[in-house]
Every structure is written in structure tokens, then in C-alpha cells.
Amino acid sequence: MVDRRQVMSFRVQAQQLTRAEGTLADTAVLDIGVQDTGPDGGGWALALRGVDAAASSVDDLVLLWTVRGAPHLYRRADVGQVAAAVEPWSDADAGKRVYDAAKPLRAAGIGVLAALDEVAAQMRSVVTRPTVKGEVSGRLAQVLPEPYLRFCRPCQATHLYEMPFRLAALRAGLELRPGTSPPVLERIPDFTKADAAGDRLDVIRAYLRLLGPATYKDVATYLDAPVKEVKARWPEDVVEVTVEGETRSLLTADERALTSSDAAGARLLGPFDLFLQARDRATLVPDAAHAKELWPVLGRPGAVLADGELVGTWRARKSGSRMTVAVRPWQKLPDSRRRAIVAQAERLAAYRSVALTGVDFDG
Numbered sequence: 001m002v003d004r005r006q007v008m009s010f011r012v013q014a015q016q017l018t019r020a021e022g023t024l025a026d027t028a029v030l031d032i033g034v035q036d037t038g039p040d041g042g043g044w045a046l047a048l049r050g051v052d053a054a055a056s057s058v059d060d061l062v063l064l065w066t067v068r069g070a071p072h073l074y075r076r077a078d079v080g081q082v083a084a085a086v087e088p089w090s091d092a093d094a095g096k097r098v099y100d101a102a103k104p105l106r107a108a109g110i111g112v113l114a115a116l117d118e119v120a121a122q123m124r125s126v127v128t129r130p131t132v133k134g135e136v137s138g139r140l141a142q143v144l145p146e147p148y149l150r151f152c153r154p155c156q157a158t159h160l161y162e163m164p165f166r167l168a169a170l171r172a173g174l175e176l177r178p179g180t181s182p183p184v185l186e187r188i189p190d191f192t193k194a195d196a197a198g199d200r201l202d203v204i205r206a207y208l209r210l211l212g213p214a215t216y217k218d219v220a221t222y223l224d225a226p227v228k229e230v231k232a233r234w235p236e237d238v239v240e241v242t243v244e245g246e247t248r249s250l251l252t253a254d255e256r257a258l259t260s261s262d263a264a265g266a267r268l269l270g271p272f273d274l275f276l277q278a279r280d281r282a283t284l285v286p287d288a289a290h291a292k293e294l295w296p297v298l299g300r301p302g303a304v305l306a307d308g309e310l311v312g313t314w315r316a317r318k319s320g321s322r323m324t325v326a327v328r329p330w331q332k333l334p335d336s337r338r339r340a341i342v343a344q345a346e347r348l349a350a351y352r353s354v355a356l357t358g359v360d361f362d363g
Contacts, residue, residue, distance in 0.1 A: 001242050002213070002241045002242065002243050002258060002259070003243075003244075004243065004244060004283050004286070005308065005309075006258060006259055006261070007213065007243055007258070007283055008263065008283075008284070008308045008309060009261040009262065009263040009308045010212070010254070010257055010258045010261045011210065011211060011212075011275060011278070012261065012263035012275070012305070012308050013257065013261040013262065013263065014028065014209060014210050014211075014212075014254070014257070014261075015028060015029055015049070015210055015274060015275055016028055016029070016049045016050070017048060017049060017263075017265070017267055017275065017305065018262070018263065018264065018265045019049055019050040020050050021050040022049055022050035022051050023051065024046075024051060024060050024061065024075055025075070027046065027049055027051055028209070028210060029045065029046075029049065029210060029274050030073065030074055030075050030078075031200050031201055031206045031209075031210075032067075032203065032206035032207065032210055032274065033064075033066055033067060033072030033073065033074055033082070033086075034046060034072060034073040034074075034274065035070050035071065035072050035272040035273075035274070035277070036063060036071045036072065036073050036178070037070060037071065037271070037272045038270065038271060038272065039316075039352070040270035040271070040302060040316070040348070041270060041272060042063075042071075042072070042073040043351070044270050044348070044351060045269075045270055045273050045274065046073070047347075047351050048267050048268075048269070048273070059076055060075065060076055060077075061073050061074070061075065061076060061178075062074055062075070062076040062079050062175050062188065063175055063176040063177075063178050064079070064082065064169070064170050064175055064176065065166040065167065065169050065170060065176065066082065066086040066170060067086060067203070067222070067223060067224075068097075068222075068223075068224050069097075069162070069163050069166035069167060070272075071176055071183075078201060079175075079188060079191065080191070080192050080193055080194040081194045081196075081197050081198055081201045082170075082197070082201060083170050083171070083191075083193040083194065084193055084194045084195065084196055084197045084201075085197035085201045085202060085203050086170065086203065087170075087171070087193075088112075088113065088116075088167075088225070089225070089229050089233065090113075090229060091111050091112050091113050092226055092229070093225050093226055093229045094112035094113050094116060094167075095112045096224060096225060096226055097163065097167060097223075097224045097225065098112060098116075098161065098163040098164050098167065099161075099163050100161070101148075101150075101161030101162075101163055101164050104146075104147040104148075105147050105148070107147070108145075108146075108147040110147055115147075115148065115164060116164060116167060116168045116171055117168075117171065118144070118148075119140070119144070119148065119160065119164050119165065119168035119171075119172075120168040120169075120171035120172035121172070122140055122143055122144060123136060123140065123165075123168055123169060123172040123174060123185075124172040124173060124174070124187075126139045126140065127172070127174055127185050127186065127187060128187075129186070130177060130184050130185070130186040131184065131185055131186070132180075132182055132183070132184050132185075133182045133183045133184070133185060134182055136165075136185055137159050137160055137165065140160050140165070141157075141158050141159055141160060144160065148160055148161065148164065149161070169185060171193075173187055173188050173191035174186065174187060174188065175187075175188045203219075203223060204219055204230060204233055204234065204235065205235055205251065207219045207222060208235070208238065208249060208250060208251050208254075209251055209254060210274065211274070211277070211278045211279075212248070212249065212250045212251065212254065213241050213243055213248035213249060213250040213258070214248055214249060214250075214278075214279075214280070215246070215247075215248050215249070215280075216230050216231045216234065217279070218248075218278070218279040218280055219279075221279040222277065222278075222279050234249070235249075235251065237251060237252045237253070238250060238251055238252060239251075239252050239255050241255075241258065243283065244282075244283065263307055263308030264307055264308075265306075265307065265340070266304070266305065266306045266307075266337065266340035266341055266343070266344050267304075267305045267344060268302055268303075268304060268305075268314055268325070268341070268344045268345065268347075268348055269302055269303045269304075269305050270302050271300035271301060271302050271303075272300070273302075273303070275303075275305065276294070276295075276303055281295065284310060285310055287330070290310075290330050293313055293328070294310070294313055301313035301314060301315050301328075302314045302315065302316075304327060304329070304341060306333075306337050306340065306341070307337075310330075311329060311330055311331055311333065311337070312327055312328050312329040312330045312331075312333075313327070313328045314326065314327045314328070314345075316348065316352075318352070318354060321354050321355060322354060322355050322356075322357045323348075323349050323352060323354045323355070323356055323357065324356070324357050324358045324359070324360060325345040325348065325356070325358075325359045325360070326359075326360045326362065327341060327359060327360065327361050327362065328362045329361060329362070333361070338361065341359065342359045345359045
């Protein structure tokens, strides 16, 4: 029997959230990808794990549309294996990952994997230089037939379905230029997809290593993949543990760490930090009202992590070169925790290159 506190501490350690310094080479979350969404996205997630991404060479990181179509940072040296790791395992898997785009393709007798390959081939022919997303989309709409396209009411225009567009980009050997909005796509130099991901970048193993213990459903939901596809590829070197009455799996190599991890310290996690991406949300936040606050439909806040527990939410309010941080605690915080949170707010302000004018505790 393992309690949720042990699970939380294990994940804090596995994701190196207590680490003061680190390098891209030894940063574990880059094995599964670091989501780069919002102002406190991938760079802040790496900073929280002791890595100064801004000081890293532009050649060290690559930004790709991968899991759930979201932009993720990886080590550039891993890009070929990442492409192998994140591609759908089957046509059924691909159909689930592209959502509503699968129906018209199948109705036209087009396999979803074949469709992704076709989109990728056309994308690569379009992107011969850095090209903004809208231009790529517009040109694809001119060359691809109707089953690939949809009418977009907000734009009053016909576009490619969004998920095939995003999931085909890496198949086409394309990366995203960091810091561009709308996104700019460009070719990955010397890109070749690897034959296999390897154990380190295998998405199921990485999930278990960083967000375990987990169930088939947890991993499948994270990937937007069918449960049976995940189950068929489940690692053999796992042990079963019981968490809050539920049987879950953990890599055998991590069994000892599950019961011996320390999680001291405070962090202001960005809204899409990997720690918050675990699909067993009731383990992360048992209180339903607090979970609703942390994961609203729109406009997610960040989360306050203190000594292995999520203890509240935070939002940054920036005005010019100044910033305040508003914290909503879920419990009464002792002075020591408040001081630790203020120190993390100062760290965030330094990361954003602004002056911190205050930390407001609501409660």
C-alpha cells in the first residue's frame, strides 16, 4: 500500500523539482517533452529544475508539435528518436489523436496514417524557408482534397483540420521557431526519423518514470491514444502498487525511490508544467473545488507546490516592467512557507526580467 503523499514526493524527485542546478543533458522531463504554452512555459519549467534555457545554445533545444498537438521542447540531439516516440502506433490510434478529422477521411476511404503522410509530404514541399502557419495552411488548402479540409466559421475560410496539421509537422521534418506568434515553421536541419525511440524516450516508460505509479488509462489519456494500444505496449519490467485502493504500475527500477523520496521546498509551477499534466488529478488535488480552480476550461492559473503538496494557485500581473504575483492559498500558510513563496516570486520576476512589486496572499 502506497499513500498519495509518497506518490507526490516521488514525482517531485523524479522531475527534479528540488534541484538547484542542472543541464539539458541530465534534465529528465526533456525525455517526455516540456510543454511550451504561455509566458511561463517551457523555459520556466526548465528554470524550476535548475536549467538556464536562455543561456543554452539555440542548437541545444528544439520546439515541436507532439503530444496532444501541443508545442513541446526536447533536446535537439534527440529529435529523430522523438519523432519515432510520438508517432501514432496504428490507424486506430491516429484516428483518436486527430479527433473529428478522422471521420471524413475514413468516409472517403483514406487511412488516417496515410493522410498524415500525405499532409506531411505537402507541408514539406511548402516549407522551404521559415513560413508562418497561416501561409502554410492556406497553401495546403489549395492542394489537398475535401476530406482533409473544414470550413472555419471564425475565419470564414476553409482550412486543413487542426490536429492533422500539427501532428504531420514533425513527420514532415518541421520544427517551430521559438517565440513566434503566430507560429513560424521551418525545416529541421538534417532530419531523419529514427527506427525506434529507445527506452529513455519511449513515451510509456517516460510517463511511468516521471508521473508514476500509473494505470493504462492514465497514459492513454495523456497521449490521446486508445487504452488497448497502450496496454499492448506496457513495459514488462514493472511492479504493481496500490495507491488509494487502485492498482497502478511503476518501473521496477523506481520501486525503492517511491518510498524514500524527499520533496522539501517551494516552487511556482507554470499552468502546463509536467507535474500538473498527470492524469490522476484526484491524486494531485483531492479536493474537487480546488481541482476546479486549478484546471478551469479556460485561463489556467499556476500552482503553488510546497513540500510535495499543491497548496494553492497563483497568477502573475504584469504592468510594463513591473509585476505582482497573486497567490490563493488553499490552507493557512505558515510564515516559513510564505517566505519561500515570495522567494520563488522573486525568481519568477528575474526570469521575466521585471521588477517584483509585491506578492498578494488572498487568505
